[in-house]
Every structure is written in C-alpha cells, then in structure tokens.
Amino acid sequence: MKTIVAPSLLSCDFSRIKEEAEYLNESAAQWFHLDVMDGVFVPNISFGLPIIEAFRKHTEKTLDVHAMIAKPDDFIQDFKSAGADILTVHYEACTHLHRTIDAIKQTGMKAGVALNPHTPVSVLTEIIHDLDMVLIMSVNPGFGGQKFIPHTYSKVRYLRSLIDQVEQEILIEVDGGVNLENAPILVKEGVDVLVAGSTIYKSEDPKETIVKLGGG
Numbered sequence: 068m069k070t071i072v073a074p075s076l077l078s079c080d081f082s083r084i085k086e087e088a089e090y091l092n093e094s095a096a097q098w099f100h101l102d103v104m105d106g107v108f109v110p111n112i113s114f115g116l117p118i119i120e121a122f123r124k125h126t127e128k129t130l131d132v133h134a135m136i137a138k139p140d141d142f143i144q145d146f147k148s149a150g151a152d153i154l155t156v157h158y159e160a161c162t163h164l165h166r167t168i169d170a171i172k173q174t175g176m177k178a179g180v181a182l183n184p185h186t187p188v189s190v191l192t193e194i195i196h197d198l199d200m201v202l203i204m205s206v207n208p209g210f211g212g213q214k215f216i217p218h219t220y221s222k223v224r225y226l227r228s229l230i231d232q233v234e235q236e237i238l239i240e241v242d243g244g245v246n247l248e249n250a251p252i253l254v255k256e257g258v259d260v261l262v263a264g265s266t267i268y269k270s271e272d273p274k275e276t277i278v279k280l281g282g283g
C-alpha cells in the first residue's frame with residue numbers, strides 16, 4: 068500500500084483557510100489532519116468544529132480528525148456534521164472504548180484510536196478487530212514541533228504483528244516529530260499514514276516535502 072501523507076493543519080495559517088486547502092488539494096497529500104484540543108485532555112487549545120467545517124467547504128480529500136479532548140463521546144455526531152471522515156479518539160480518554168468506537172461507526176465515519184507514548188499497544192488486543200485505524204503518538208500530544216520519540220519504532224512493529232494476526236485492513240498512523248529521516252524507517256516498520264506538521268510547513272517547498280515523505 069502507498070504511504071498516505073496527512074499534513075497537520077495545526078501548522079498552517081488559519082487566516083488563509085481557503086488558500087491552505089486549495090494548496091493541499093493540488094498536492095500529493097491524500098488526507099488533511101485536524102488536531103482538536105480542549106485544554107483539558109492536553110495542555111493546549113487549538114480549534115474546534117467551525118474550523119473543520121471551513122476546511123470541508125474547500126476540499127474533497129479525507130478529513131482525518133484527531134480528537135485530543137476529554138469527552139469525545141459528547142461530540143461524535145458534531146464531528147460527523149462538521150465533515151469529518153475519520154474520527155480518532157484517545158484510548159486514555161475513553162472509559163467505554165467499545166461503545167465509543169461503535170458510536171463513531173454508526174455515524175458512517177471511520178474509527179481510530181490513538182495511544183499516548185506511555186500507553187502499550189497491548190491494551191488494544193481485545194478491540195483491534197473493531198478499529199479502522201490506530202494512531203501511535205510519537206510525541207506527547209498537545210503541540211507541534213516536538214522531538215520524535217524513537218521507542219515509537221518498536222510500538223509500530225508490535226502493532227503491525229497484531230494487525231497481521233487479525234487479517235483485516237487496519238491502518239497504522241504515526242503522529243508527532245515525523246521528518247524526512249524517520250519517515251522511511253516508519254514506513255519500513257509498517258506505517259500506512261504519516262502525519263507531519265512542522266516538517267511540511269516549515270520547509271521551503273511544502274508540496275515537494277509531501278512527495279519526499281512518500282505522498283502521491
């Protein structure tokens with residue numbers, strides 16, 4: 068499978084949403100990654116539903132919403148209505164994860180679960196077959212521009228073997244500190260979706276960087 072590159076819009080210029088969307092529409096990025104933060108689950112506030120809606124108006128590409136919020140269950144239908152295609156919730160925020168995943172799928176969205184760096188992949192053993200995607204956080208969530216945690220490689224390797232056992236298409240996404248050096252290693256370990264903020268938006272030619280990361 069070809070690597071999916073999902074630029075993290077946390078690093079874009081929100082005064083130019085239309086232009087930012089149009090730029091990515093013409094790029095090799097397959098998905099748009101949207102980081103919703105509530106200042107409770109993570110020590111930062113980013114943006115919410117109106118921004119997702121705004122991007123939805125300007126793209127047909129997949130909107131990949133990463134909910135870093137304490138109560139994702141309360142907003143599942145709202146994310147769907149705003150235009151999300153994939154909703155990823157944090158394992159650490161969901162007491163009744165099975166119910167949450169079920170509710171996400173009921174809306175027609177794809178369901179993902181994100182794991183913080185300290186959370187072992189093994190917590191997913193009994194629910195992996197219900198998921199469309201697992202997001203391995205390679206930094207502590209909350210901010211762009213942080214340093215990649217190398218232990219991520221072994222988590223990806225373990226997750227790959229878990230998914231291979233269930234023989235279903237479940238995507239592996241990695242988010243945080245992804246750059247041109249670690250991207251090929253992650254892909255080799257079995258990652259399907261690379262999220263990148265700073266690496267893309269701080270580069271001289273973001274479109275070219277998306278291609279270098281493997282997009283297209």
Ligand code: DX5
Nearest residue numbers: 075208209211212244264265
């Ligand atoms: C961090 C977010 C990431 C972030 C990635 O909590 O989930 O999506 O925007 O940014 P970089 O690629 O700069 O680490």
Ligand code: ZN
Nearest residue numbers: 102133242262
């Ligand atoms: Zn993210």
